[in-house]
Amino acid sequence: MIVTSVPLINSDRLNRNIAQLAQIGKLPNGGVSRVAFTREDILARQLVQSWMIDAGMTVRIDAAANIIGTYAGKIADAGALATGSHIDTVPVAGHYDGVLGVLSGIEMVRVLHENNIVLDHPIEVIVFTDEECTVIGCKAMAGNTVNDPNYYRRNDETAIEVCLEKAGGDWSKIATAKRKPGEIAAFVELHVEQGGILENTGEAIAVVIGIVGQYRHTVTITGRPNHAGTTPMNKRKDALVAAAQVVLAVNKLGVETPGEQVATVGYLNVLPNAVNIVPAKVELKIDLRDLSQKHLDNLLSELKQQLIQIAEATKTEIVINQALHVLPTLAQAKILDAISQVCQQLNLSYSYLPSRAGHDAQEIGRFADMGMIFVPSRAGISHAEDEYTSPEQCSQGANVLLQTFLKLDRLYQA
Template identity: 35%
Template structure:
């Protein structure tokens, strides 16, 4: 029996990469990547294809009002809390084949394998293909998981539009979902949630580890900084008499990098956008805007660093006779993963001789939404060269299979 089960698992491992390639055909773009935006025909077709696959492999497949797709394997003790896995299949524009999709495909195959190998679990198992994690079409992230967790309400749609002016209200209706659709509400409770994902960074590859057990998802502060000086003629204004906002901002940006390095990992601070005004080669910039993206796993460290940085930048502006405008546009708190689930995943890796490390996630994931309402965990597999959100995104079949094995073993131990 054990030999037959092992052989069956190998067969499911061999299906993993072909199924990812199959899913990538839904939304395949001319650049070799995948563009599958929320509620577009490409996204809807992919969800429908997954639904059909779930049904063919013995899972009960159904949608909710926002378009989250669930594949359910009913347990013999339905009163026990449900165990959920999954991720998202929406992508960035010209994204890769693995971000999000890997967790969904692995979840579908894991539940299909467990049903075929062991029959009904004690605890109900679900695999979720969630609606919108990336925020690529609308300025709205974690729409699917947020509705499940009660962060959003489909009856109170945000007034947001895509780049073509299409509203979320119009898009959800045209895709066949929404409060007036025949589907059930998204909001419901789960006993636990586990998400398998590519790392989207280079830590596992460079440290030659097969699995990352995520300890938490970092908090974020996104800030817009404006330095105001005075526009003037580039040829007639002596250097010592200038109020050059761009030169002042440049000094500030070097301080961002230096101070972040001084604090050390896992703090990261990024200036991703700089805009001098008027932005003309022969005019001194009277105002310069730049963005800050600051992340850390500890909210205390995050806030202390951010406030100390603000003080330094204000002092530099005052020294040069300029004004500084500071506006926080996003505040997301860190979310720690469940310590018991972390220990269980670590134990599975040790038992199976799989090299692993505990690590934070520097990117946001649906697990951070579930982590606020139920015990949650994440498993990372390596990303080649750390590349993601790009057609060159790649993880080797062996690494994909290793993550699938760890996920499947954890689901078996937890639900059976």
């Protein structure tokens, strides 16, 4: 039971809004499809803006089509305390990923407004654009977009200029979405865990210590195609045999290296992919993640040494190229402390976890103090129709968010 002398969020209203938003893009078996810039995404954005206005916020849309709801503070030039997430989904999704963070932020402001509570700092609730694909919204705020619209072209070949215009943005002014230093004093994102650790430990809340970096590389292995029946084993340059050794080396790197890194080969393309031909070429993709940039760099260095050895042993050529280079973002210590103290005050059990998935907070943390709050995901399932976090768990996370903002308003002197 939560015991507190300050206002709490309206649990019924929060969960009713989550259910209502899930009606937009609803799939036959209960899931949701609300891919960014589709009709469903635009309708959802319109509904969320109306809720922001009803909660007492003014609303603007920046050039990256981010929706920014602002609840004014007492001190006009104080940096904002910001929260939010995304409402776009993967093609087949559940009700909570991203949505919980946005709607909890709106509910938090609504409760403050209803109780005539105005903080020293303004509060911003942000709906970031296209988190599930290009993450253009949060990257634009951080000033980290790629200056080439073709980079953001959709899979159906729709230009990003068209997409942003539909959502109220403007590619030609994308640079104006970058926030100035100090505009956001602190950003705290509430999110479902998308993993099973909290459920396994039975704890109500995870205080997120940081968001891991992601290093992705494409590895191309070139051998020699030849007849599978007539080519002796010791005369082969088998690209798939080399690829198998690379897969095992990556797995061994993740399992046996001291630390909490993860290392994955999740993509493999074999050419010519015929049963009676010695494989000539293999392309595979490697994903390395950890909370320490130094550790990631060391893992990559070790992997490159092993690739040289595998190439020599298999008489193949192995080339590795960087595909993605996302640096880790650590949570700010005083935000960690504030969330932890709130959990204690609300009698909610908690632990400290890294986020092994990317979030909008990762980019915002490049220019502002950042923190994250996780609530459990049943069976660790996300990006699926049976994603589930109970109404009680949603409400607990939203209450932690609200109380954290009250505490941060005092910690960050305007």
